Amino acid sequence: MKKIRSSFEQVLIASHLLKWTALTIPVALTAGSLVAFFLWSLDEVTNLRHRHGWLLYLLPLAGVLIWALYKYLGKNAEAGNNLIMDEIHEPGGGVPLRMAPLVLVTTIITHLFGGSAGREGTAVQIGGSLAGQLGKWFRLNNEDVKIILTTGIAAGFGAVFGTPLTGAIFALEVLTIGRISHKALLPCLMASVLADITCSAWQVHHTHYHIAINEAINSTVSFIHFDFALLLKVILAGICFGLAGYGFSTLSHNIKKYSARYITRPWLVPLTGGLLVIALTLLLGTTDYLGLGVTNPDPNGVSIVSSFQEGGAGYLSWFWKLLFTAVTLGMGFKGGEVTPLFFIGAALGNTFASLTGAPVDLLAGLGFIAVFAGATNTPIACTIMGIELFGGEYTLYYAVACFTAYYFSGHSGIYQSQRLSGAKTDNLEYHNEQTLKDIRRGRR
Known part of the structure; x- marks a missing residue:
């Protein structure tokens, strides 16, 4: 009886992995391609700013433009990475597809005019919004929505830094302090690796660092x-x-x-x-x-x-x-x-x-x-x-x-929707499942 159950279990596992391979491929291919375009765009606007220093003086107006874009087009997309985390913890209204183009355009505007910012948030939001849209198209249940959104984080992070293993683990570890769920482990690894390969296939290269001591x-x-x-x-x-x-x-x-x-x-x-x-x-x-x-x-x-x-x-x-x-x-x-x-x-x-x-x-x-x-x-x-x-x-x-x-x-x-599974030390009495935002407000 145990052998039959064991064999049946492996069949179910194989079926699960095939399902997530099919779902992950379009997320990774699309996210990897958009991240490649995003990284290319960043290089172009950064070089343009270096050649034309006067662009910095338009930064205040660029900020007003970004505010207007989110006010009139963004709706809940303004929450960015925190919205994706909230949807993973408690699926509700979903992650809007408009998040991807909005954050891509506004990040490029920020960098063109000299704002001091990075790129990971944009890549994660691209991956998360694409994954969220795919979840809607396939009418996934809440548990599957959590997984596919997590693969979106992994795909965006792995592609933007050229670190696929880090991307997979980051997507799992960043959600809750002190707890890592293995449910999305292989889907995240597949998404991160494939997105990184896709980004590299577009001839986008990452900076190499070297330690020689x-x-x-x-x-x-x-x-x-x-x-x-x-x-x-x-x-x-x-x-x-x-x-x-x-x-x-x-x-x-x-x-x-x-x-x-x-x-x-x-x-x-x-x-x-x-x-x-x-x-x-x-x-x-x-x-x-x-x-x-x-x-x-x-x-x-x-x-x-x-x-x-x-x-x-x-x-x-x-x-x-x-x-x-x-x-x-x-x-x-x-x-x-x-x-x-x-x-x-x-x-x-x-x-x-x-x-x-x-x-x-x-x-x-x-x-x-x-x-x-x-x-x-x-x-x-x-x-x-x-x-x-x-x-x-x-x-x-x-x-x-x-x-x-x-x-x-x-x-x-930096992520206010990150949740706490347990305090970092026993003498700090924070309740489990608080968000960092709750902790900042002094809730116990």
């Missing part, structure tokens, strides 16, 4: 680098990275909250935000903190890539990028938070290395993934991202930095 560390373990003194520095750096993630998410949310409270006319919020970005740029006398910040046409400028080199970032470069991005996103412009978090982390890692004598490229790489881990509460996904981007030789340091940052970021995060 072999001679700098006397390893006591044959297959991974390990040095006790360096490990202590990584722990201290992880604390700093977690606090930076906490600072970014808290500042962003507070800017959004208080600007909406004290600026009575909604269209004035992005206009004011644009003026603040211009004022900060003129005050510092540099455009290093505008846009994505992955590379910089100025060989002496600060960027993510430059932060992997000694002297490639100033002591406060991480803070300025944090402030520019918090103002940009907190005051109504569109884009993601993750690439700016990479910048903040890499620059902070560069600073920490300069002050402690640790290897600069390693600490920049650790900051790159660990500030992201702290701000999104996804330490496992970010550890895997380190392996995919930098190689597996330094996995111990990735894990220590990401896990430490995760704890020291507290119960905060």
